[in-house]
Amino acid sequence: xxxxxxxxxxxxxxxxxxxxxxxxxxxxxxxxxxxxxxxxxxxxxxxxxxxxxxxxxxxxxxxxxxxxxxxxxxxxxxxxxxxxxxxxxxxxxxxxxxxxxxxxxxxxxxxxxxxxxxxxxxxxxxxxxxxxxxxxxxxxxxxxxxxxxxxxxxxxxxxxxxxxxxxxxxxxxxxxxxxxxxxxxxxxxxxxxxxxxxxxxxxxxxxxxxxxxxxxxxxxxxxxxxxxxxxxxxxxxxxxxxxxxxxxxxxxxxxxxxxxxxxxxxxxxxxxxxxxxxxxxxxxxxxxxxxxxxxxxxxxxxxxxxxxxxxxxxxxxxxxxxxxxxxxxxxxxxxxxxxxxxxxxxxxxxxxxxxxxxxxxxxxxxxxxxxxxxxxxxxxxxxxxxxxxxxxxxxxxxxxxxxxxxxxxxxxxxxxxxxxxxxxxxxxxxxxxxxxxxxxxxxxxxxxxxxxxxxxxxxxxxxxxxxxxxxxxxxxxxxxxxxxxxxxxxxxxxxxxxxxxxxxxxxxxxxxxxxxxxxxxxxxxxxxxxxxxxxxxxxxxxxxxxxxxxxxxxxxxxxxxxxxxxxxxxxxxxxxxxxxxxxxxxxxxxxxxxxxxxxxxxxxxxxxxxxxxxxxxxxxxxxxxxxxxxxxxxxxxxxxxxxxxxxxxxxxxxxxxxxxxxxxxxxxxxxxxxxxxxxxxxxxxxxxxxxxxxxxxxxxxxxxxxxxxxxxxxxxxxxxxxxxxxxxxxxxxxxxxxxxxxxxxxxxxxxxxxxxxxxxxxxxxxxxxxxxxxxxxxxxxxxxxxxxxxxxxxxxxxxxxxxxxxxxxxxxxxxxxxxxxxxxx
RNA sequence: GCCGAGGUGGCGAAAUUGGCAGACGCGAGAGACUUAAAAUCUCUUGGUGGCUAAUCCACUAUGCGGGUUCGACUCCCGCCCUCGGCACCA
Numbered sequence: 001x002x003x004x005x006x007x008x009x010x011x012x013x014x015x016x017x018x019x020x021x022x023x024x025x026x027x028x029x030x031x032x033x034x035x036x037x038x039x040x041x042x043x044x045x046x047x048x049x050x051x052x053x054x055x056x057x058x059x060x061x062x063x064x065x066x067x068x069x070x071x072x073x074x075x076x077x078x079x080x081x082x083x084x085x086x087x088x089x090x091x092x093x094x095x096x097x098x099x100x101x102x103x104x105x106x107x108x109x110x111x112x113x114x115x116x117x118x119x120x121x122x123x124x125x126x127x128x129x130x131x132x133x134x135x136x137x138x139x140x141x142x143x144x145x146x147x148x149x150x151x152x153x154x155x156x157x158x159x160x161x162x163x164x165x166x167x168x169x170x171x172x173x174x175x176x177x178x179x180x181x182x183x184x185x186x187x188x189x190x191x192x193x194x195x196x197x198x199x200x201x202x203x204x205x206x207x208x209x210x211x212x213x214x215x216x217x218x219x220x221x222x223x224x225x226x227x228x229x230x231x232x233x234x235x236x237x238x239x240x241x242x243x244x245x246x247x248x249x250x251x252x253x254x255x256x257x258x259x260x261x262x263x264x265x266x267x268x269x270x271x272x273x274x275x276x277x278x279x280x281x282x283x284x285x286x287x288x289x290x291x292x293x294x295x296x297x298x299x300x301x302x303x304x305x306x307x308x309x310x311x312x313x314x315x316x317x318x319x320x321x322x323x324x325x326x327x328x329x330x331x332x333x334x335x336x337x338x339x340x341x342x343x344x345x346x347x348x349x350x351x352x353x354x355x356x357x358x359x360x361x362x363x364x365x366x367x368x369x370x371x372x373x374x375x376x377x378x379x380x381x382x383x384x385x386x387x388x389x390x391x392x393x394x395x396x397x398x399x400x401x402x403x404x405x406x407x408x409x410x411x412x413x414x415x416x417x418x419x420x421x422x423x424x425x426x427x428x429x430x431x432x433x434x435x436x437x438x439x440x441x442x443x444x445x446x447x448x449x450x451x452x453x454x455x456x457x458x459x460x461x462x463x464x465x466x467x468x469x470x471x472x473x474x475x476x477x478x479x480x481x482x483x484x485x486x487x488x489x490x491x492x493x494x495x496x497x498x499x500x501x502x503x504x505x506x507x508x509x510x511x512x513x514x515x516x517x518x519x520x521x522x523x524x525x526x527x528x529x530x531x532x533x534x535x536x537x538x539x540x541x542x543x544x545x546x547x548x549x550x551x552x553x554x555x556x557x558x559x560x561x562x563x564x565x566x567x568x569x570x571x572x573x574x575x576x577x578x579x580x581x582x583x584x585x586x587x588x589x590x591x592x593x594x595x596x597x598x599x600x601x602x603x604x605x606x607x608x609x610x611x612x613x614x615x616x617x618x619x620x621x622x623x624x625x626x627x628x629x630x631x632x633x634x635x636x637x638x639x640x641x642x643x644x645x646x647x648x649x650x651x652x653x654x655x656x657x658x659x660x661x662x663x664x665x666x667x668x669x670x671x672x673x674x675x676x677x678x679x680x681x682x683x684x685x686x687x688x689x690x691x692x693x694x695x696x697x698x699x700x701x702x703x704x705x706x707x708x709x710x711x712x713x714x715x716x717x718x719x720x721x722x723x724x725x726x727x728x729x730x731x732x733x734x735x736x737x738x739x740x741x742x743x744x745x746x747x748x749x750x751x752x753x754x755x756x757x758x759x760x761x762x763x764x765x766x767x768x769x770x771x772x773x774x775x776x777x778x779x780x781x782x783x784x785x786x787x788x789x790x791x792x793x794x795x796x797x798x799x800x801x802x803x804x805x806x807x808x809x810x811x812x813x814x815x816x817x818x819x820x821x822x823x824x825x
Numbered sequence: 826g827c828c829g830a831g832g833u834g835g836c837g838a839a840a841u842u843g844g845c846a847g848a849c850g851c852g853a854g855a856g857a858c859u860u861a862a863a864a865u866c867u868c869u870u871g872g873u874g875g876c877u878a879a880u881c882c883a884c885u886a887u888g889c890g891g892g893u894u895c896g897a898c899u900c901c902c903g904c905c906c907u908c909g910g911c912a913c914c915a
Contacts (some may be wrong), residue, residue: 339833
């Protein structure tokens with residue numbers, strides 16, 4: 001036996017491997033997907049190693065179980081950091097990407113991650129983004145992509161248009177300058193057309209609750225009613241969306257968003273100057289300023305009134321920028337008595353407050369000068385004519401029926417979700433395959449002309465106008481109209497980072513297809529993804545966008561099924577040893593390379609999995625790593641000590657809890673039982689991604705064997721097999737060198753347990769008095785489940801039990817067969 | 826504010842149809858081996874206390890306060906705290 005030298009054996013097997021077992025024909029498929037990384041310049045970090053190892057273990061176990069496993073990896077390669085790097089250094093983004101992906105791949109292989117590398121994809125590869133562009137064209141052809149003037153973020157210092165994700169706390173992500181707003185023509189995708197399905201189909205999938213919740217939250221579907229109010233003295237009606245029409249008798253004013261087209265038509269001569277000034281001022285405010293919480297609300301009166309037909313009273317119409325133009329109808333009816341925001345506005349501008357809901361226990365008077373009463377779900381309506389006395393929720397239904405019946409309103413559903421702004425004014429992204437013709441307008445590029453390749457350029461700086469650097473590439477822009485053949489210009493906007501990642505998991509099924517994004521038969525074979533593992537940062541948008549595209553592709557019969565991911569799990573975060581987020585500035589970064597260098601990949605993998613539950617935030621511990629290192633060394637020595645002769649049952653075998661005479665047969669039976677229990681536990685735990693307790697079980701099994709002087713090889717083979725998904729290098733070495741096997745351990749069958757051997761030969765029954773443990777008795781399983789009287793008398797013979805029962809009267813005996821007996825005195 | 830997750834030893838954590846709280850690991854302490862150290866191995870380890878010192882006993886302990894139950898980390902009600910997401914969305 002040599003000592004365990006991970007460096008040597010790991011590089012040895014890295015050279016030898018490259019084999020992924022072929023599943024038998026007709027084997028059941030398993031598609032294991034982990035979010036593909038952005039190949040940054042800094043290489044693989046600990047979070048990558050952590051996440052990827054989690055799934056690697058499951059994928060390896062599934063392969064050993066005979067599943068046909070799809071377990072691919074690729075590169076989410078478009079992105080700002082690479083472009084910024086290009087701006088700084090002048091190095092081609094494509095070149096930098098090639099270098100980075102090469103390094104990432106090498107690091108992943110070094111960790112023993114057994115991906116189907118022959119299926120590697122790269123979103124910045126023209127053969128890939130050709131199909132990203134193709135999907136865009138289909139969306140356009142189905143009316144789901146359109147161009148519109150939109151307010152966008154703008155950095156006055158960098159002179160670039162900022163996407164939402166580039167604005168952090170209202171500031172430019174790159175330079176920290178305060179972001180401004182300006183109008184820009186942008187491509188949008190009509191994701192709102194899929195809002196209902198994106199909510200409802202969540203019932204079909206197995207996601208963590210909070211993931212489903214945040215998807216629903218983001219979409220923000222509410223049911224309510226649109227109420228039309230006549231404008232006094234005009235023929236105009238203005239419409240307000242409300243989810244609480246049960247409070248409408250308390251409506252005392254109306255507020256319009258400054259952008260609303262009816263604002264100026266409804267403004268009186270007298271108020272015109274003030275309103276115009278207000279609109280102008282709110283336009284110059286950033287989104288952040290406008291939506292800042294706790295900020296004083298501002299507004300201005302239009303001079304017009306709307307009529308509340310329920311009360312017959314006039315409600316002044318105001319303009320205020322707290323009303324969001326794109327939400328609901330862009331006009332809000334104010335019920336200041338029962339809404340925090342309306343109340344503040346009414347306080348400031350001295351508008352009437354009209355209470356119409358009171359607490360159920362409602363004797364004490366609510367002081368509306370101090371606060372609005374908003375707990376209306378548990379309250380009762382008053383001051384409201386035919387609604388008086390009804391609980392608010394019932395009143396809501398009644399008033400909606402009434403309004404609809406009168407023709408004053410209609411039921412409506414509203415969504416928080418907005419259409420997806422799909423344009424970016426950057427270089428390093430997929431060109432949007434559209435052509436602008438003076439005569440024919442926006443025309444899609446002919447599908448046979450895809451991909452529209454990104455031209456190589458020298459300057460990656462965005463232009464002064466905020467357009468993409470592509471706007472400077474004159475001969476690339478110049479093209480002909482696909483419809484009329486006349487001179488035309490290419491779209492210079494590129495797609496957002498989300499585009500390529502919205503469908504990459506489809507391409508893995510058929511990565512080299514030149515005819516389609518993937519062969520429909522392959523898609524049918526593999527989809528949906530059985531398990532999608534990713535991070536919390538993609539809980540909302542990435543999941544939503546990719547689900548949207550998938551549903552659309554299903555609608556045009558390009559993919560099977562309604563949902564792309566049957567199950568989703570989200571991993572936690574590894575913190576630095578100081579409990580803070582790992583960061584260069586804190587100096588608490590540990591990289592996978594560091595650990596592999598010192599302890600080998602197997603120790604790193606095992607430690608990462610042993611830290612705790614995968615979904616949790618956990619601090620790094622270098623001591624913990626050493627503990628795992630010691631464990632692997634123990635396993636190494638133990639397996640090399642394999643002995644065929646006998647168990648060498650030592651006096652102290654299996655610790656103190658020995659419940660059987662010290663015979664060889666007895667020891668063997670105990671070890672057999674431990675082995676089968678371990679197989680069961682490890683098999684089930686890996687399936688549930690509870691790798692930490694699976695490892696604990698393997699440790700217990702190891703400890704159980706350490707107590708023996710000699711251990712037959714069969715027990716050690718199982719140990720090594722169970723450990724192989726976790727520590728692929730060391731177990732391969734032991735399999736060949738210590739156990740003398742000829743074929744790879746990663747092509748063996750996963751061990752099965754024998755349920756008969758799991759059975760305990762002796763069972764411990766807990767004896768309680770008034771629910772407190774006072775003793776335990778050991779009996780055969782048959783007895784434990786058998787007669788209560790027999791157990792009772794056995795229990796009473798226990799000295800401690802007898803002592804506690806002495807002089808007491810037994811009122812009741814609770815007997816749980818096989819488990820426990822409880823005397824109630 | 827709303828939604829979600831969580832709170833258990835000195836530390837990371839186990840334990841769920843309610844049934845021996847703290848598996849496994851780290852750290853700590855003691856011992857064996859050694860000239861010595863490292864490595865390795867063995868034992869102890871939630872807290873407090875006890876005695877007839879036995880691998881025993883009592884009390885206490887899973888954020889706080891109640892409740893249900895023979896029995897609660899687990900279920901119910903009311904709080905407190907931490908983390909994450911969303912947030913002037915009508």
